[in-house]
Amino acid sequence: MPGVADLATKVADTVRSVEVMWRAGLVPFPRLDEGLRSIAAVRRFGPFAGAAQIASRRDSTAVGLIDELGPLTFKQLDARSNALARAFAQRGIGQGSMVAALCRDHRGLVTAMMATGKLGARLLLMNTGFSAPQLADVAAREKVTALLYDEEFTGLLSAVDGSVERYLAWVDSSGEHDVPVLDELIASTDDRPVPVPDRPGGFVLLTSGTTGTPKGAPRPEVSALASAQFLDRVPLRVGESTYMAAPLFHGTGLSQFILSFALGSTVVTRRRFDPEATLAGIAEHRCTALVVVPTMLQRIIDLGPEVLARYDTSSLRIVFAAGSALSPDLGNRTTEAFGEVLHNLYGSTECAVATVATPRDWREAPGTVGKPPVGCRVELYDDAGNRITEPEVTGRVFVGSGLSFTGYTDGRNKEMINGLLSTGDVGHFDAEGRLFIDGRDDEMIVSGGENVFPIEVENLLVEHPEVLEAAVLGVPDEEFGQRLKAFVVLAEGSTLDADAVRAHVKANLARYKVPREVVFLDELPRNATGKVLRRELS
Known part of the structure; x- marks a missing residue:
């Protein structure tokens, strides 16, 4: 029963x-x-x-x-x-x-x-x-x-x-x-x-x-x-x-x-928040855990090895990151700087906790958001509401958690299937049961009949040593329906141009994932918790 x-x-x-x-x-x-x-x-x-x-x-x-x-x-x-x-x-x-x-x-x-x-x-x-x-x-x-x-x-x-x-x-x-x-x-x-x-x-x-x-x-x-x-x-x-x-x-x-x-x-x-003051505080108070959103972690790591070496952060056992996507590049650089202490949490305001990637998870599968902890369930469903159980198959992410909310204060709620709450994301499990987030359901770009999730292109771009930040979105295109447009923040002294950015993507991803337009910015527009305000990009 x-x-x-x-x-x-x-x-x-x-x-x-x-x-x-x-x-x-x-x-x-x-x-x-x-x-x-x-x-x-x-x-x-x-x-x-x-x-x-x-x-x-x-x-x-x-x-x-x-x-x-x-x-x-x-x-x-x-x-x-x-x-x-x-x-x-x-x-x-x-x-x-x-x-x-x-x-x-x-x-x-x-x-x-x-x-x-x-x-x-x-x-x-x-x-x-x-x-x-x-x-x-x-x-x-x-x-x-x-x-x-x-x-x-x-x-x-x-x-x-x-x-x-x-x-x-x-x-x-x-x-x-x-x-x-x-x-x-x-x-x-x-x-x-x-x-x-x-x-x-x-x-x-x-x-x-x-x-x-x-x-x-x-x-x-x-x-x-x-x-x-x-x-x-x-x-x-x-x-x-x-x-x-x-x-x-x-x-x-x-x-x-x-x-x-x-x-x-x-x-x-x-x-x-101040990145160097954070390091100083950890050293002074011998903190065992650091709680950050990924943009804060990026600013700390971008201080560089010489600044990081000024502060004794050996007391840190846990770097707890959550709030937005953590790129494989940033996670790997964090591990290089602080050792195997990174814990990458995936959740939302509505469901709180969905999964957590431990340092071992990250070492074995960089970019993963890990597995559900006790009391949490994560399942994937296709657009018809059928549960996806095969590894490496992308579906919509639904979460059940003892911390999930019961609805917004205005009476509305998120979509639910089998008692699980939609996160609005799409993702897949690997063969070991670790979850990967492929992107937001409403951010998927259809270009020439091919589906593209911006996060894959963004993660590749920030792996380039001369790229600090990147955001990719779809814009209307008469021939392909949509085309990819990349917004890129370069490191100081970089000589990259748009052709070099496109060449980097073309060398690593399928042709239809190459941005047709590249815009260089001094910084990406973000809210107070570091999430990119895509509506301000055009």
């Missing part, structure tokens, strides 16, 4: 998840009472505040966060968030309120993340790359009642409806302001524990918005077992140190921030 089989799978996944969490140190056997307290804390106050309380109970002196102002222990973060929660409550924020945060990565944002959970309010994490119209559209659609923002974003707020109450999350000590500042609210309010809300508020992530206005993807609850989906194939452990380069408003940064807090690990962050 299918029902029995499904139940057996769930039981097996649960047992395996507990085993994974025990291996990471999250299940304190034989002190299972501590494990139960941990689960209860997360259920009461959500993943941010609950995890900090757990870590504080484990070690009251443990440092939870290091930002540009210095360290804060988990205990200090817990007390600060108590005070901020009380200050918010006095101003009408409570169960069901929607609080938006337009902030860089710093203690103000982290404290607010914890405080909203303690109130049962929902937290909407805004993209720091928003324009004023995008900010206004999202705030109106999500019915934002309070907005936290860094002072640098003040100029965007004129577009936001005046009924939204505003709080500065960061301000220079000498600055003048006419709205409450978070540190002032915290300092002037009692930091005793707050009453437990009826339910934790959860949070809302936003999609990247590369094809239009970002959509809201709510996460009302996070299962205590969900961490196993990361820990199964990424060997994070209790009490270590993570350098968080990826922004916290992005699913990559947020998921790893939550996990690091749950592990009682120190999170090191700074307001703006």
